Amino acid sequence: MQEKDSCCITDDGSREKKEYWDANFEKNETPNWIETEAPWIMTWINDIDLSKEATIFCAGVGNANIVEHLLQNGYKNIIANDISQVALDTLSSRVNNNSVTYLQDDLISPKKIQDYKGKIDLYIDRATLHFFTKCAEKDHYFSQMQDLLKTGGHTVIGVFSKDNKPKCCGLDLQLWSIQSLHNRMPDYNHTNSTEFAYKELNGNIRNYIYLLAQKQ
Ligand SMILES: C[S@@+](CC[C@H](N)C(=O)[O-])C[C@H]1O[C@@H](n2cnc3c(N)ncnc32)[C@H](O)[C@@H]1O
Structure with missing residues (x-):
């Protein structure tokens, strides 16, 4: 059977x-x-000793349900970032809550994201990083993430593993291994990692790797 596009x-x-x-x-x-069940990374997040007042930056969040689940778990300071204003409008019409700041900006050519430099306790990215394939984009992405995080802040990154086609919707993808993420993040303690096969709504299986790391 031919694989449907993602x-x-x-x-x-x-x-x-x-x-x-x-x-x-x-x-x-x-x-x-889209994840329709509770995002499994909530178990990792709840295991971090994170204050409910912590500032959480959701990079390329789309209209993902992670925002609702963070709110349900009592987190009060969530930044929902995406390049797409349409995605954020959809999300904000579903999640109308003062605890969420909607931040339309491009992770790679940002105009506003820098305002949060040194203010982030937890950075979350599921399925956005792998769209950045150029060296300069990846360099910028990792250096920006590091700048945003406080010392001791955590990051949870979920990206397509090497066990996927490097193409989605006509867009090239960068596939990752745990080791290649570690190599990009030398100034972090790598606390946990796992592989995760995700069944999309169209039945395709996408193989992810997830990394939990703490900035030193
Ligand atoms: C595959 S979707 C994943 C969305 C969400 N993280 C999730 O897990 O459902 C990729 C997301 O990255 C966003 N995106 C792509 N390039 C971006 C950029 N340069 N800056 C910010 N967001 C970007 C897209 O708009 C889209 O919402």
């Missing part, structure tokens, strides 16, 4: 990145990658 719209290169992602979220259907 996203709704195939990139033909004609759109800017923001327009591309906006067009995906404008489609009136749930994206295939």
Whole structure:
């Protein structure tokens, strides 16, 4: 059986990145990658000794349910970032809560994200990092994450493992191993890692790796 594509719209290169992602979220259907159950990373997050006042930065959050689950677990200071205003509008119409700040910005060419430098206790990214394939993008991504985090702050990153096609929706993907993430993050304690096979809504299996790390 031919594998269905993961996203709704195939990139033909004609759109800017923001327009591309906006067009995906404008489609009136749930994206295939969306987690419908409680995100399993909540167990990792609840095991970190994190104050409920901690500042949590959700990078490339789309309209993921992680935000609701953080709120349900009592966290009061959540920044929901995405390049797509459409995604954030969808999320904010579902989650209308003063504890959430919606921050439309490009992780790679940011205009506002720097305001949070040194203020983040927990950085979360599921399924965004692997869209950054150029060296300069990856360099910027990891150095920005490090700048955002307080010393002792944690990060939870979930990305496609090497056991996937390096293409999604016409977009090239960077596939990762635990070791390659470790190599990019020398100034962290690598607290935990795991592999996770995720069954998307269309039935495709996507193999993720997850890393929990603490900035030294
Ligand atoms: C596959 S989706 C994952 C969404 C969400 N993290 C989840 O787990 O459901 C990738 C997300 O990355 C966002 N994104 C892509 N490039 C971005 C960038 N340069 N800056 C911020 N967000 C970006 C997209 O808009 C999209 O919401």
